Amino acid sequence: MTQRLPLAHTVAIVALTISVSGCNFLQKLSEVGEPPKVSRIQDPTQVPGYQPVSLPMPNPNAPQPGANSLWRPGARAFFKDQRATEIGDILTVAVNINESGQLKNQTQTSTANSESAAPNFGMLGLENSVKKVFAGANTTSLFNFGSNSGVNGQGTMQRQEQVVVNLAAVITQKLPNGNLVITGRQELRVNAEMRELSVQGIIRPEDIASNNTISSNQIAEARITYGGRGSLTDIQTPRYGQQIFDLVAPF
Numbered sequence: 075m076t077q078r079l080p081l082a083h084t085v086a087i088v089a090l091t092i093s094v095s096g097c098n099f100l101q102k103l104s105e106v107g108e109p110p111k112v113s114r115i116q117d118p119t120q121v122p123g124y125q126p127v128s129l130p131m132p133n134p135n136a137p138q139p140g141a142n143s144l145w146r147p148g149a150r151a152f153f154k155d156q157r158a159t160e161i162g163d164i165l166t167v168a169v170n171i172n173e174s175g176q177l178k179n180q181t182q183t184s185t186a187n188s189e190s191a192a193p194n195f196g197m198l199g200l201e202n203s204v205k206k207v208f209a210g211a212n213t214t215s216l217f218n219f220g221s222n223s224g225v226n227g228q229g230t231m232q233r234q235e236q237v238v239v240n241l242a243a244v245i246t247q248k249l250p251n252g253n254l255v256i257t258g259r260q261e262l263r264v265n266a267e268m269r270e271l272s273v274q275g276i277i278r279p280e281d282i283a284s285n286n287t288i289s290s291n292q293i294a295e296a297r298i299t300y301g302g303r304g305s306l307t308d309i310q311t312p313r314y315g316q317q318i319f320d321l322v323a324p325f
Contacts (some may be wrong), residue, residue: 110268110304118246118257127276127295131250157282158245158254166287167241167258167273169298174234181227188220237300240287241273253278256293267304273297 118124158165243258258273275293282288290298301307312320 109263109266112261112263112268118244118259126247127249127255129249129276134250134252157279157284157286159279161245161248163245164242165245165256165282166285167243167256167290167293168287169237169239169241169271169273169290171235171237171290171298173236175232177229177231179227179229181225183226184224186220186222237298239271239300241271243273249276253294267302267306269302270300272299 119126239260241258241260243256245254246257247255249255254277256273256275256277260271262269262271273290273293273296275296277288277293281292290296
């Protein structure tokens with residue numbers, strides 16, 4: 075005969091489950107039977123946790139236009155520079171990450187040790203007593219020690235990562251020395267799986283190409299994340315109980 079848990083115990087278990095999983099549990103619960111919801115467009119500077127970038131800067135030195143000159147200092151085009159330069163302007167970030175690494179280590183050591191003694195003197199008249207206690211003992215070679223030890227270790231690591239995508243980013247801050255802080259985020263939903271890509275960092279206006287694009291390897295303090303959420307990600311993610319058990323398990 076099965077016993078039903080009291081209502082208070084059931085509520086406590088549910089509350090514990092929600093507290094362990096946090097907001098992620100509530101979000102997934104609200105999306106049961108539906109594909110992942112696309113987050114709304116908002117000002118990147120208003121996102122919780124956003125912090126302006128502050129770095130040591132030299133004194134600003136604004137270029138002075140030449141007298142009777144039609145050329146604007148800092149411009150690459152004679153008529154107008156189409157590149158992003160001000161807060162709110164948009165530029166394209168070409169993310170091209172193709173990294174591979176291989177590491178191989180091998181260690182091998184071997185030691186041998188042997189010690190023996192064959193005394194040719196008597197054992198204070200105790201030779202016969204030793205033979206009586208230990209039948210077949212040889213009193214001329216009572217000490218014989220030896221040891222062998224060795225270590226043989228081998229390790230191999232190989233990885234390869236490749237991410238190629240273009241992402242539009244917006245300038246969120248202009249530093250005193252002219253460098254620009256950019257932030258870009260992209261969401262792509264395919265069936266019940268949401269793919270998310272975000273880029274943050276600091277760029278130089280001089281590195282922006284004439285077609286208003288910049289390569290990801292020209293971003294300082296770059297923070298590039300690529301991941302997803304949805305049904306496939308949930309299947310590949312260990313359950314909360316398993317994650318907690320893996321953290322506390324001593325073996």
